[in-house]
Amino acid sequence: MKKTFKIAHRVVGGDAPCLFIAEAGVAHFGDMGMARDLVDLAAEGNSDVFKIQIFDVDTLLSAEAEEWKDRLRPRNLTLDQVFELKEFVESKGMLFMATAHDQSRLSWLEELDLPAIKVGSGELGNHWFLKKLAKLGKPMIVSTGMYAEQDVVELLEAIESTGNDELALLHCVTSYPTPAGDVNIAAMDSLARVFSGPVGYSDHTEDHLAVLGAVARGAKIVEKHITILRDIPNAQDWKVSAGPEDLAQLVDDIRKMETMIGSGVKKPAECEAGGMSWALKSVVAVRQLPAGxxxxxxxxxTKRPAGGIPADQMEKLLGRVTSRCFAKDEKIDLTGIE
Incomplete structure (x- = not known):
């Protein structure tokens, strides 16, 4: 798998900035006005990607899940509506993506000509469907909620068999909300051990700590649900979503965290130059010292400030003879030492 690749104009992986996906899911509840408001929210929050979920309830769900069908049916969009939403998203300078939850929407993905294919955690083990998605010839981003390491290996084998080598994996926990003790951000390291492509994190926690922790640990992609409405019955995404009150701050914090990560080279920072003059120490006389x-x-x-003989040279002065007097606390200088 490629270590880096492009999604449209955006490089993913390597030293590129973390790709932030604002996951609207079905938070539009089938209302195009609400969908546009969510796009505005994502754009105002400086998101890179706006994403929704597309499906046909009768293809996605079996007859024994009638309650789920009734719940999700009003939250669906038509293909024309998705095209309209895609155009609106792109007019805001963001990339548009959609997760196809069933095979009826494969043709939609082709018609929409999306820059990448996002795959939900629910396709764990569903290799025949994953291969169909991979054969669309687009970069793929796959969430790995509920996966064990062997499941990841089998996923990679399935994708590789199609010849698609542009894949990113997101660590994820499929629980709404995810308890802090189950977030397991370090699982990104496990993904990186078996996978050479970009690794990231899809979040289902109630706040932003896990997202920032994932970025600090090296996530190349981060996905966070967004919402405008709260306290919606028969819905769970809003519990783990950023909204108008905090999305922009989250993305801003991600960018600050990336800046804080830096190059990884241990060296003095430019801003420390001033600190060296007062924080470092010089060699000084403990008491008045006579010549000879x-x-x-x-x-x-050794005492602050710097400017005299540095502290690491102190032991080299032992046994040498003063050529003049030094007052108590006076910096020792080489001109006064024989």
Missing amino acids: HVLAEADIT
């Missing part, structure tokens, strides 16, 4: 005095350990110490 042989310096012993009891005669000298």
